[in-house]
Amino acid sequence: MIPTSRLLALLVSAVLVAGACSTGGAATSAPPAESPTAVPAATPDPDDLLALVKTAGTIRISTDPNYAPQSVLKPDGTYEGFDIDVANKIAAGLGVKVEFITPGWDTITAGSWGGRWDISVGSMTILADRTKVLDFSVPYYYTPAQLAATKASGITTLDGFAGKTICVGDSTTYQYWLEGTLDPAIKALTPPAGATAFKLPTDQNCAEAIQAGRTESDGMLTSNTVIEQAIGAGVPMVKVGDPVYNEELAVAIDKSGPPHADLVAAIDKIITDMHSDGTLKALSEKWFGVDLTTKVGE
Structure with a gap:
């Protein structure tokens, strides 16, 4: 039989050893994982058209x-x-004012603007041939x-x-x-079959010619918004059949101008936000009486 005093001594020793082992284990535990390093934001290009x-x-x-009803110069x-x-919403999103320039449509779509204006907000359809000389927003x-x-x-x-x-x-998709x-x-x-195009500088000139009684054409082709x-406004014509195709319309920027990746990205964000918050829908209903901001079939 082990004496009581001896038994107590053994118990105290066991407790001390266990405590030492526990302390040593904590000292060798793995350090907490480090937080991932944040990717720094891209530095704006000081030579970009946005800057x-x-x-x-x-x-x-x-x-x-x-x-x-897309654009008109008032008296x-x-x-x-x-x-x-x-255009005004885009400018506000960029924090700048707007100056409107009115070159001919064929001049705008041809590219090589020579720095005479910065962007086109003129209901331009995205076409493969145009992307050779122009970049487009969403x-x-x-x-x-x-x-x-x-x-x-x-x-x-x-x-x-x-x-x-x-x-x-x-120089329109209608031509x-x-x-x-x-x-x-x-x-x-x-x-x-056999239909031919009678070209005038703008679509609106066609409506004006018909209104004036000119007989060079039997009708016109343009955006349904312009036809309506x-x-x-009293132009003596009637809509014929269903739409012949649908167009995706975007902001255009001259490829031959200054670098403009930052500007395109900024405009894309402004347009995307206006789609998301209903701004574009409201503007479409204001001017066209219908929402034209959703792609046909979606």
Whole structure:
């Protein structure tokens, strides 16, 4: 038998050994994992068009002064329309003012702007050929291309335009469709057999020609928004058939100008945010009476 005093001594020794082992284990435990290192934000390019625009405090935007309801120059020298509102929202998002420039449409789509303006907010369709000379933002809205016939022509169907003349704006997708050169990536109906294009500088000039009683064409092809506006203003014509195709419309920037990756990214974010928060939908309903900010089929 072990004496009581001896037993107590053994117990005290065991406790001390266990404590020492426990302390030693804690000292050799693995250190906590380090937090991942944050990726630094990209440094803005001081030579990018975004930096140049911000330094100037103004962004120069090309638009059409006669393309209601997208854009129109008012008698007081100010502009209004859907594209104008979008342009002003983009400028506000960039923290700068707007100066509107009004070159010809064929000049805008040809690229090589020579620094005369910074971007185009003019309902430009994204086309493969245009991407050779222009860069584009994400689309800000979508429009159907619509045929309309003069009331005098008596045409009521798409086939009724066979062998007839249709007025279109120069260097537009409407001209390309009639001539069979529209970007094949755009799903479109087949043009009427033998139909030919009568070109004027802008789509609105076609409506004005019909309103004036000119007889060079039997109708016109343009955005449904312009057709609706013209008919509402009393132009003697009627819509014919369903839209012949749909267009994705975006902001354009000249490839031959200053670097502009930062500006494109900034504009893309502004447009995406306006899609998300309903701003573009509200502007579309204001000017067109319908939401054209969702791609057809989605």
